[in-house]
Amino acid sequence: MRDKIIETLLDNRGNFTSGEYLSKILKISSEAIEEYMKVLKSEGYNIEEVNRKGYKLVDNTTDLLTYDSISYKLDTKYIGRNIIHFETIDSTNDYAKKVALQEKDGTVIISEEQTKGKGRIGRQWVSKSREGIWMSIILKPNIIPQKAPFLTLIAGASIAKALNNLGVETSIKWPNDIIINNKKVSGILTELSAEIDKINYIVLGMGINVKTIEFSQEISDIATSLYKEGHKVSRVDIVINILEEFERLYLQYINHDLKNEILDICRKHSAIIGKDIYVIMNGEKDLVKCLDINKDGNLVIKNNENVIKEIMSGEVSIRGVEGYV
Ligand code: BTN
Secondary structure (H helix, E strand, O other): OOOHHHHHHOOOOOOOOHHHHHHHHOOOOOHHHHHHHHHHEEEEEEEEEEOEEEEOOOOOOOOOHHHHHOOOOOOOOOOOOOOOOOEHHHHHHHHHHHOOOOOOOOOOEEEEEEEEEEEHHHOOOOOOOOOOEEEEEEEOOOHHHHHHHHHHHHHHHHHHHHHHHHOOEEEEEEOOOOOOOOOOEEEEEEEEEOOOEEEEEEEEEEEEOOOOOOOOOOOOOOOOOOOOOOOOOOOOHHHHHHHHHHHHHHHHHHHHHHOOHHHHHHHHHHHOOEEEEEHHHEOOOEEEEEEOOOOOOOOOOOOOOOEEEOOOOOEEEEOOOOEEE
């Protein structure tokens, strides 16, 4: 019943739906409707109530990344068909790893806040309540473990494509950062559990700064958010677009080993191809020229002795010559 009420309000988004109409189509009393509205409001739904007009969902998209808000429009076969939503959690990646074996392939863990959000290379990922999208996808593909790192590229391509669908131009700093105006707006953390020849599960964590305006001093030079860059985009729409783009590209890769579209997106949006960059690995920082991303998704660079090399994503960091990119 609760879901039907949300659906009706969503169908009538922007307009009032009278209590009378709701009780007629849902065949429940107006007192019961009032009770459901109280519950929905307490869950965070922003419902405006006006005498003799009824109820209006003012902006369901501003805050809640619940199953109801996302599944309403989501057009995927299995990515995000099961969504576990939290108001707060330590880390969606950590939770996803705990439940990965018993949850369905394609399950999405999403939280309004993370108290111990994790970045790559042991870094912290600041994830304040309702300021961004903090989500992890549980995947169980039937591919060899060596093919797993490419999923980070698929995630990056999906985020760039999703934001592009919503009118936001971004670039991708291989392998896992999404950039606007030379600053990081999103990062990806891929974690793998595997045997030598078999993947148990992959947890693909994505963090996107949507509404954050103030960043701490340590990261204010390198981090940004969509709002800060002038893009007022709904978090629900971003999640839906990412999950749809991700499923399409992911299925191409795991079912048919098709990488072209993914690589095209990564190359077209690349923040670093053609530039001089620093590659930081095992504490060493080398200035190199970035030439391309090859067919395996590895970065092709030319070092200062003019030797051409391939770099795999792993634990490498990239920095621009004049700053973050
Ligand atoms: C990075 O750029 O260093 C990766 C950041 C990844 C952050 C996301 S937020 C959702 C998921 N849960 C985490 O603890 N981390 C990832």
